[in-house]
Amino acid sequence: MSDWILKDVPAFAVVGRVNMGKSAVIATLLEIDDNELIRVSPTPGETTRCQAHKVIFDDKECVRFIDTPGFSRPVEAMRAIQQIHGPGTPGLETLRKFVAEAGEEFGDEKRLLEPLLDGAGVLYIVDPAKPLRDDFLAEMEILRWTGRPRLALLNRRGQTTAADEESWRERLGGAFNLVRTFDAHSARYDERLRLLKSLLEIEERHRDRLEETIRLVENEWKRRREDAAEILLGFLEDALQLKVSATLEESDLTIPSRRERKAELLSKQYFAKLAERELECFAALLKIYRHHLLQADNSVETFTGIDLESAETWTKWGLPRAKLAMAAAVAGGAAGLAVDAATGGLTHGAGTLFGAISGGAAAWFKGGSLPDLRIDLLGGMKLGTGEGKSLSMGPPKNPNFPWVLLDGALARYQQMLNRAHGRRDVEILAGNGGGFTRDFPRERREILAKWFASCLKGSPNRSMEPEVFEALVETLESIE
Ligand SMILES: Nc1nc2c(ncn2[C@@H]2O[C@H](COP(=O)(O)OP(=O)(O)OP(=O)(O)O)[C@@H](O)[C@H]2O)c(=O)[nH]1
């Protein structure tokens, strides 16, 4: 055993030509989006030393992947190895000699061979867009001489044709136990899992360990989904009850411009709070899924353009009118309102008092569907005792509001799961797409509608929480 290999811990060295995406493959597979931990870069020769990346569950190392410098002079190295060996096929002994005796001109080759000589399996990364030339054949030949279990991965970095891939597969098939595709920039959870399962097929010696690792990975994924559903539930419950209020002075009531200014301020506050809640929710989700380069951007401005009244919103984000009416009928309390909306007789929350509200915040709900804004009497009965009145805003009366909120969250969730950790560009979590709620099965829609209605009334139905949680877990799973 050496520094690279531990007894009972399966190890795989990720090897290949410089700049093929070796580091990116490990980063995506192990969900590491930090360049301090794994450097992924367009500059060839970025990885200059071997580096072990461990998969650890409960303080126990389950499997390790060793990042290596890329082959830089494979043809020359192959010839040097053949020269050491003489006629016939070189094996581990000759490779050991090569590593011990060759000079620094083969520094990269020596370093990348070390973990293999110590017993690591081979994950060979190629970009099938590259022409299959002698230097690649030399790499394959050297790897074959190690006699280690070998899996070749086609990591498509650019455009390839089916014919290109086929000829790569044919050549790789002769030198490797298994050939698979794995796109480091787009592989999702199921592809990562499939890669782990492929390791089972080439590495018999560590079957139990690998099977256990796969089980642990699957369990953890399930737990993450449940954590995400819990966060989403909390966010919806909170957002649907959100309300802001301000005290009105006597002059606010009598001078229209002051009144409007107060109302405008309050609407800004409302949307800022809503945006803040969303931001918290997505920050928590990004943490669960270990993303640092994906950024939740929930400035109030990002909501601009969502128009709860427009046909496009109904079809893209929320529930279409017919389905909304059915859902509302089940929800009971909100039924009157929603059915109203479904038949076209929309009840506008914004009264004439607030017609003058303008600015970024008001754009959140274009078309007059501002959150219900009403004047409440402070302390109810105390009118006229000089204690003042309060102005409160939210939640919006538009029955599609909860569905739009949920759909936006689901679109972002999907974007997050599509993001591969091997990428190093910053991406904004904008959640384009959507339309998930539209296709909910009827039962799920009814459960949510009922619960939404209770939240909007300010008293979330606690006894429904287990089924709402289940519905959200199911939803997240179907999006994945
Ligand atoms: N489009 C695309 N680009 C990729 C993919 N995988 C890697 N790249 C890019 O290719 C470049 C090289 O990736 P690395 O992972 O650093 O390559 P490497 O093989 O580790 O390179 P060295 O360490 O220098 O030998 C980076 O700019 C990556 O972003 C992929 O699947 N698709």
Ligand SMILES: [Mg+2]
């Ligand atoms: Mg690298």
